[in-house]
Amino acid sequence: MTAITKADMAEKLFDELGINKREAKEMVDIFFEEIRECLTEKEQVKLSGFGNFDLREKSQRPGRNPKTGEEIPISARCVVTFRPGQKLKVQVEAYNEE
Missing domain, CATH: 4.10.520.10 (IHF-like DNA-binding proteins)
Structure with a gap:
């Protein structure tokens, strides 16, 4: 790819x-x-026939340092997400079936 x-x-x-x-x-x-x-x-960003870019609020949650095992807080933040539109999904699925 x-x-x-x-x-x-x-x-x-x-x-x-x-x-x-x-x-x-x-x-x-x-x-x-x-x-x-x-x-x-x-x-929100909407691209017709392609998909939508959205913002999602993520609340604070506990995390863990993989090396030490120490628990550390992961702060609340805003993240960008992408949701593909129906046309894009269909095109990708058709490509996967070939």
């Missing part, structure tokens, strides 16, 4: 849309910055 990078996305925009590489990189950066800003402002 391989991973796609922001540079790969910019290259795809360059190839498909014919815009220059600097503009393609800028478009990718703006896209991800907008997602970051929305999540920072505790807004």
Whole structure:
């Protein structure tokens, strides 16, 4: 399995849309910055046909240092979660069946 990078996305925009590489990189950066800003402002991000990025509050809980066995508290925090949309789920399942 391989991973796609922001540079790969910019290259795809360059190839498909014919815009220059600097503009393609800028478009990718703006896209991800907008997602970051929305999540920072505790807004949900919904990408139709792809999925939703949500914030979830996790309460404080006890943890354990695996080396010493010492119990340590894990502080409450907010985490980003991703829930794939139905179209994405169907496409991934179809790919898995091949």
